[in-house]
Amino acid sequence: MNIGQAAAASGVSAKMIRYYESIGLIPKTVRTESGYRVYSDHDVHTLRFIRRSRDLGFSVEQIADLVSLWQDRERASKDVKAIALEHVGVLERKIRELQEMASTLKHLARNCHGDARPHCPIIEELANDDVTPPATKPDAKFGALGKASAR
Amino acid sequence: MNIGQAAAASGVSAKMIRYYESIGLIPKTVRTESGYRVYSDHDVHTLRFIRRSRDLGFSVEQIADLVSLWQDRERASKDVKAIALEHVGVLERKIRELQEMASTLKHLARNCHGDARPHCPIIEELANDDVTPPATKPDAKFGALGKASAR
DNA sequence: GCTTGACCTTCCCATGATTGGAAGGATTAC
DNA sequence: GTAATCCTTCCAATCATGGGAAGGTCAAGC
Known part of the structure; x- marks a missing residue:
């Protein structure tokens, strides 16, 4: 899936996806030979998580914490x-x-x-x-x- | 009165006073020979007006309108x-x-x-x-x- | 095969109000 | 006369986001 499709599927704009990648909120994606970013359904799921967090007004910093707690099966x-x-x-x-x-x-x-x-x-x-x-x-x-x- | 004193008297920081001047919200002040800005009580009054407007959440643009209405004796x-x-x-x-x-x-x-x-x-x-x-x-x-x- | 349009890439800029800081000159107090 | 405190201008950063330019890529239609 290209960035545009990931954007449409997640509700996060392509601009913001690139931005989130640049600040390390999401990991760098795989690229095609020609340099296009490629996204999986799992990536889209993460982007939705981020979008919902933003909708609740969390800062990017807080979202980073939330994402890592989300992915931590032993979180408290x-x-x-x-x-x-x-x-x-x-x-x-x-x-x-x-x-x-x-x-x-x-x-x-x-x-x-x-x-x-x-x-x-x-x-x-x-x-x-x-x-x-x-x-x-x-x-x-x-x-x-x-x-x-x-x- | 220097900018620091005007800031203390108005509650608007010196930084912001210079900024307001730069964007034209307040007119350019008189300067001393050495370039220091000089403020009158009247200027401080205006700065207070601005500060109170900011405290109520008005944008700088709206404040510009409010200030000009304030100074317009024939305002509606x-x-x-x-x-x-x-x-x-x-x-x-x-x-x-x-x-x-x-x-x-x-x-x-x-x-x-x-x-x-x-x-x-x-x-x-x-x-x-x-x-x-x-x-x-x-x-x-x-x-x-x-x-x-x-x- | 080639053109066209829709996509993608990176890079820079703007927003809004405000603060921080650097480098250097002016004033004031001792 | 010197030190401390002011002032000056200029540049950068904040925070999340959008806009746009310049150029490369891909897929569809002819």
């Missing part, structure tokens, strides 16, 4: 669970953060006439100067979340 | 409200997406013993092959969301 389920729960924690923190933004904005928008006049509580709140601003550099970094939907 | 509040509500829509879509991930994972984790044995519903679900995978390239791209917390 607690190791899998730990990865999953840690990710749930990240997701929930992120959700709360977005919910705070959304509720603040909805509250402000509710009080905005939304007509042709300039008066606007939203702008006023943004321009509000008596709130404490210099809460610089709090904690860890986020990322990756939000790309799953871009696929 | 509906233009502001439209930006805010569109952003609320994006936030809520994102929240729903993350909630689905989290609830799926929590459900799976609940059914995982989390002990030393290999049996694990989480891995099994990821490896589950009878689900439809090739839902490729759905809709728009997300981004920016999630960087607010990284500041």
